[in-house]
Amino acid sequence: MKRNLALALTGLALVVTGCATGRSGNALPPASFVGSSEEVSENYQIGPADELSIFVWRNPELSTRISVRPDGRITTPLITDMIAVGKTPAQLADDIRVVLSQYIQEPIVSVMVERPQGTFAQQIRIVGATARPAALPYRANMTLLDAMIAVGGLNEYAAGNRARLVRFDRATGQQREYDLRIGSLLRRGDISANVKLEPGDVIIIPESMF
Numbered sequence: 001m002k003r004n005l006a007l008a009l010t011g012l013a014l015v016v017t018g019c020a021t022g023r024s025g026n027a028l029p030p031a032s033f034v035g036s037s038e039e040v041s042e043n044y045q046i047g048p049a050d051e052l053s054i055f056v057w058r059n060p061e062l063s064t065r066i067s068v069r070p071d072g073r074i075t076t077p078l079i080t081d082m083i084a085v086g087k088t089p090a091q092l093a094d095d096i097r098v099v100l101s102q103y104i105q106e107p108i109v110s111v112m113v114e115r116p117q118g119t120f121a122q123q124i125r126i127v128g129a130t131a132r133p134a135a136l137p138y139r140a141n142m143t144l145l146d147a148m149i150a151v152g153g154l155n156e157y158a159a160g161n162r163a164r165l166v167r168f169d170r171a172t173g174q175q176r177e178y179d180l181r182i183g184s185l186l187r188r189g190d191i192s193a194n195v196k197l198e199p200g201d202v203i204i205i206p207e208s209m210f
Contacts, residue, residue: 026178028165031143031196044113045122046084046092047137048072051115054093056100057108065114078103089113121200126151128205129158138199145185145194147203153186159208160186165195166202 046052048070056062062077072085079099084092089111100107117123118137124147125135131152144165154160160183169176178195182205185193 026176028178028195030192031194043088044116045086045088045119046113047117047119047122048085049117050084050113052084052089052092053112053114054096055110055112056096057110059104059107062100062104062107086119118199123199124197124201124203126203126205128163128203129155129160129207130205131155138197138201142197143194144180144182144197144203147197148182148186154182154205157207158183159206160184163203163205165197166204167198168200 046068048068050068051065052068052074053065054063054076064076066074066076068074068084072083073081074084075081076096079096082092082095082099087095093109093111096111097107097109100109116137116139120135122138123135124138124142126147127133130148131154134151136147136150148154161181163180163182165178165180167176167178168174180195180203181190181193184190
């Protein structure tokens with residue numbers, strides 16, 4: 001009886017400890033501070049407030065630099081209210097080319113994203129005890145360290161080693177949570193705490209209870 005009671009109390013203590021720390025037990029593999037090779041993403045989707053450079057070869061009067069409106073559309077010379085959000089730069093260039101072909105012969109169009117903001121599904125959102133909570137445009141090879149530098153690190157009340165990363169798993173259609181050790185990364189330079197981010201990740205940083 002005493003042995004069973006001791007085991008029960010031990011199990012209860014472990015449950016309470018787990019609830020207090022909020023750790024999920026899931027960890028991501030560490031990422032290098034500097035990657036050995038750069039990955040190139042060709043699937044960037046244009047988002048609201050993205051600044052675009054549209055170039056029409058041999059037609060400087062049709063070339064322009066504009067920002068995507070909050071409604072996700074753009075207006076350029078000869079084109080009114082074209083949807084841009086959700087398209088890749090190559091797709092938008094093709095759509096512009098189709099419209100311009102009504103006015104000029106075989107237009108050659110290129111679209112470049114000068115200042116990306118990205119769609120919500122491509123942003124990295126950081127909330128909680130950080131210096132500047134923000135939604136950051138994702139870029140290829142982005143890591144936790146990159147994101148924390150962009151928001152100015154942790155604030156004085158942050159419990160960085162109890163932070164969590166919420167990620168949507170497209171394969172299962174469910175959200176998964178992972179443990180983060182932001183305090184170890186920023187305050188001790190622990191390279192194993194640096195992890196690779198993916199578009200749509202949400203980083204939640206709680207405040208210390210003490």
